[in-house]
Amino acid sequence: MTGAAAAAEDDQAVITGIGVVSPSGLGAERHWEATLTGRVAIGPITRFDPTGYPARLSGEVPGFVPRDHLPGRLLPQTDRLTQLALTAAEWAITDAGLSPSPEESLRYGVVLANSAGGFEFGENELRKLWSMGPKKVSAYQSYAWFYAVNTGQISIRHGLRGPCGVLVSGQAGGLDAIGQACRVLRKGAEAVLTGGFEAPVCSWGVTAMSAGRDAPTAPRLSAGDDPATAYRPFAADASGHVIAEGGAILVLEREGHARARGARHRYGRVAGYAATMDPPPGSSRPATLRNAAALALADAGLAPERIDVVFADAAGATMRDRAEAEALTGLFGAGGVPVTAPKAMTGRMSAGGAAVDVATCLLAMRDGMIPPTADVRPDPSYGLDLVTGRPRPARIGHALILARGEGGFNSALVLAACPRESPPAAGPPDERAPRALTGNDPRS
């Protein structure tokens, strides 16, 4: 290996820790086991009485007791959103075995996605404002409600004082955060906590998320009552999606840094990322999801044949499913690549959803197993090789993950498997080199 190649490898972005909190379970391994069984984790809304609301089902994180996971002082100041994210962040850091010293902490960042903020906290404080007056509103409302709150709370709790940020692009956010985390690593950070979380299952959240649902281009919220059929992406009679809470936090780290500190895991490497924006409704220009996928492949330097599985965005509404299927068959040919959408079992976690897809994909790579899209029977006219019913054994060297946010956000991420053995140490880990990822991202 040449010195330059070794240094370039040092700069690659590898994932060294995973924390998942999702309707399918608490913790990455429980989530993974449940995902492989194909069990649907969607159920009737229990966090409020949904009578009279446009949705009655959701994917709720089961059995999460905040005080079992967090110091008491944090409970009154945090929404469920932040309680879920803080818990996953701690698991991810523990999994990675990361413990930055105060001197190092300026080179450790937090870049997450969120789009609704602490909705339930805000709802409760608004109720107090209107029924009891401004003096009753909690001082913690100042930050508990908004979308940057997870980034801030995690940064403070773990003393990660480097580059921080929040991405707000709906379901695409989970991938956009990882793309931004890669930029932050290229600018000199050693490690970044990234991913996304959402917790919209409250009366205001459901109201907001169902607003405009009758517009032809809006993501459709399923009005179904049966958890087994309410959200069936790529089915001929797909009727929309079910909202869900949860997400994942990943530790993204420069390869050289991971090697120097003897990181326990290398779950995978971020090989490519790109994002595009769709033209406005009514435009004659085409949708751009396929461009995002093609640009991410180009960023990774890979031909489509090198991709072993696609984790689809899987909106669960006919127009959007059709657009995604056309993007995939356009790139890979009909049935050209196995496609899966395990989110059919959990519901869509908005900014948390794609982050969970990335975590799931890394575990799929580790175990050589493509998880199923529940028991959905896909419409054959889409031309997709959708993995359904049970997991499919497969060697996964490279994977493509797609996500779309409301309003035209399209994002695509390419993951590459890491070799089982650590590569031999070569040269000092801190030498800078040409970055591994190239700039095909239209937003950069």
Next chain:
Amino acid sequence: MAQDGPITLTDLVAVLRDCAGEDDGVDLGGDIADRAFTDLGYDSVAMMEVSARMVERFGLRLDEARLFELGTPAEMLRCLNQAAAGDGEVRS
């Protein structure tokens, strides 16, 4: 709203626990009167919340500029009790 006798540390601790939570490493039932609020795990936003609830509970108006000078539970109680003995307004 006004209570018989002075506002006590027990009253303050009840409010602290209720509205700002409790750090696992701190015993609010112990001798905390002269420990700094920051040592007990409460930041400036927590202090705003605690003071709002104390004021609400005891019917006293607490000047915000004054609030951030109150570094310990004892100082806060002294300030509140002076106000309770006077006209209900907390002065510096």
